[in-house]
Amino acid sequence: MTPLDVILARLLFAAAGSLAAGxxxxxxxxxxxRRFPALAGQRSLWLLGQLAVAIIFGAILLPHTDRLRIVPVIDMNNDSPPLAVAQPSQPAIIVATDAAPATAAEQRGAKVAYAARAWCVLYFLGLGYFACRQWRARRLLQTLIASGTPLAASDDHPGFMGKAGALRPHAIEVCAPISPMLQGIFKPRLLLPRHLRNFDRLQQQLIIEHELTHWRRRDLQLSAASVLLQGVFWFNPFMRMLHARLGWSQEFGCDHDVLSGRPPEERKAYAAALVMQLSLQRQAVDAALAFGASGQPTLVSRVKLIRSPIATRSRWPRYAALGSLAVVVCANLMLQPAFNLHAANIEALDCTIMADANSGKELVREGSCDERVTPASTFKIAISxxxxxxxxxxDDHSPYLPYEERYASPNPSWRHGTDPASWLHxxxxxxxxxxxxxxxxxxVRGYVQAFDYGNRELASVAGVDDAIALSEVSPTLRISPSEQATFLRKVVNRQLPISDHAYELTERLLKVDMPVNGWQVYGKTGTAAIQRPDGTADQTQDIGWFVGWVVKDGRRLVFARLLQHPVPSYHHAGSQTREAFMSELARRAL
Structure with a gap:
């Protein structure tokens, strides 16, 4: 998959995750x-619900969200895994997805790529349609405003009686049979239908006070944020449902504030005004915040609440609701299934970096080179x-250490006496x-700190012998290809606080007896198994390292090559990576 396909696939998976989150x-x-009826009329519940879905969507897009999972990968591959070649005992690393053998990966990866591209086209078509609807609604509102008559501050409109000099948005009266509404986020304007003057004076005042309450509560801005989320998540029906409930809660909240402390007669007058307005207005303008524009079902519920208001507004139910939403966000991140298609190969490790040892200028940087993984056997350079x-x-052959059974080497080929030369070879x-x-x-820990090696973490681990925790199978030590190159520059330039003897012997033992295109190569391979997010080792995939430096005509270049390989092969992943690098080096014009 190309980098663009990887991005599109992440968008596809994030969209699916947002549906589950919704x-x-x-x-x-x-x-x-339902448990706390007063919450239904509070805007925070419905707006934060939309934000929770958006947060989960964004979190899924992050490269390493899958590390938060606590459920096993759901393996969608029905093929039996091939037998793995015996591998060195190495620490595992975490990558975002599993991968299958090459042919299966290519086939299934292509399907994922096609699905992701199709979804991208569909998504932007839907987004364009949504934007078109909003543009048409805006044009309609602008037409209404242009045809209306501005009301002066001293106007004697019955609905503004008793509010002379009060701060309020600009009011415009139109002849169209619309609902009273506010328009404009930064400079709101109040649109009032001409027929509103036929209402009782008290009804006019209550209706206009309702709209002014929207203005004071900044409902326009909250609605605009919700509409923006509607556009981004146009495909998610739960976002539309949350948006609708937000609009209802805004209307109910304004009803509550306007009628608070008023006698039953005024409540009845207000309810009658709601019914009358609904009978006079035509279809509401899309995306507009409008009094009485939510239709007959909402009107019935509003009238019911006007007659029997919910008086209690305790804070702790709100906190309980917000806590529940937070739990939903965390649970979605931790329980999102990793549908392992054994194919997508999203974020398969692949990096080549080469830099001038003297200046540090990068001559080659291909792939993702900032991902920290286990150094595997490349840490032997530092140990040397x-x-x-x-x-x-x-020196090369001292000390010679005989093999002892207590070492419990998992690799039979290592069960023999070893000296420094054979150790690195x-x-x-x-x-x-x-x-x-x-x-x-x-x-050892002091050396690692002085070398500034990777994350510099050689932590003691319960149940793991320190000899293991401090070696290349350390469960905590991690380094990226970029950091490998930085460390190797210090080695080549002899900038570490160690003796010349250490540099000279290590360089001699790292020499590769295969010059390539005139370049003398010094390097070390490394092989490590990939660990799935559930902690189990992937028996089909390894990563391979080959790091070091090359010398030609006085020029010195450091390099780090990291590559992911399927296990069924004749060579370990490290050997395959070395061969890949040697082949690439022969073709490069450096």
């Missing part, structure tokens, strides 16, 4: 409103520098553990 948020909001600097290692893990044990935990 269902959960809607269910929680409705249950809270530590070992020779501390005197634990003396064969990548023997148990020898690394003996070196760091002899250097000592405190000094």
């Amino acid at each position: 269902l959960a948020v809607w269910a929680v909001a409705v249950l809270c409103a 520098l530590m070992g020779f600097d501390s005197g634990v290692l003396q 064969e990548s023997v893990v148990w020898y690394s553990q003996q070196v760091v044990s002899r250097v000592g935990a405190t000094r």
Whole structure:
């Protein structure tokens, strides 16, 4: 998949996740409103419900949201996994998705890419339609405003009696049979139908006070935010339902504020005005905040609440509702299923970085090179520098350490006596553990800090021997390709606080006897298994490292190559990555 396909696939998965989140948020909001009826009329419940869906959508788009999951990956691949080649015992890393063998990955990845592209086209068509509707509504409102008559501040409109000099939005009277409404986010204007003058004076005053209450409560701005979310999530029916309930709560809230403390006679007059206005107005202008424009079902509920108002407005039910929404957000992030198509290969690890050792100028940077993963056996470069600097290692063949059963090496090919040369050549893990044990935990951690190596975390882990925790199988040490290049520049330029002896012996042992296009290569491979989000090892995929430097005609370039490989192959992932880099080096004009 191309980088663009990866982005589109994430949008597709995020859209699907927002539908599930919308269902959960809607269910929680409705249950809270039924349990605490006063909450139904509070704007915060419905607006924050929409924001919760938007937050979940945005979080799914983040590269590493899947690390929050606590449920296993749902494997959609029915094929039996092939037998894995014996691998070195290495720490696992976390990547966003699993991948299948190459042919299956290509086929299923192509399907995901096609689906993502189709969804992208559909999404932008829907977004364009929504924008067109909003534009038409705006034009209609502008036409109404242009045909109306501005009301002066001293106008004796019955609805404004007793409010002379009061701060209010500009009022415009129109002859169209519309509902009274506010228009404009930054400079609101109050549109009043001419027929409103036929109402009783008290009714006119209550109706206009209702609209002014909208203005004072900044309902226009909240509605605009909700409409914006409607546009982004036009495909999500639960967002439309939450938007509708927000509009209802705004109307109910204004009714409550306008009628608070008024006698029953005035409440009846206001309810009668609602019914009369509904009978006079035509279809409401789309996306406008309008008095009485929500239709007969909403009118019935509003009249019912006017007659029997809900007096209680305790704060703790609101806090309970908001806490429930927060739980929904967290649960969606943690429980979102990783539908592992064994194909999408989204975020498969692939990076090549090459930089001039002297200036640090990057000559090649391809792929994602800032993802931190386990250094695997490339950490042996640092261990070699530590070992020779501390005197634990003396030269190519000293010390020679015989293999002991207590080392419990999982790889039969490592169960033999080893010296520094064969240790780096064969990548023997148990020898690394003996070196760091002899250097000592405190000094090893000090070296890692002085080297500024990756995340510099060589933490002790409960149940894990320190010799393991401090070696290349450390469960906490992580480094990115970019950080590998930075570390290697310090090695090549001898900028680390170690002896020249350590540099010289390490360089000699890292020399690769295969010059490429005139370049002498010094490097170390590394292989590590990929760990799924549920903590289990993926038996089909490994990552391979090859890092080091090349020298030609006095020029020195450091490099880091990281590549993800399917396990069924004749070579470990590290060896495959080295071969890939050597092939690329032969073709590059550097």
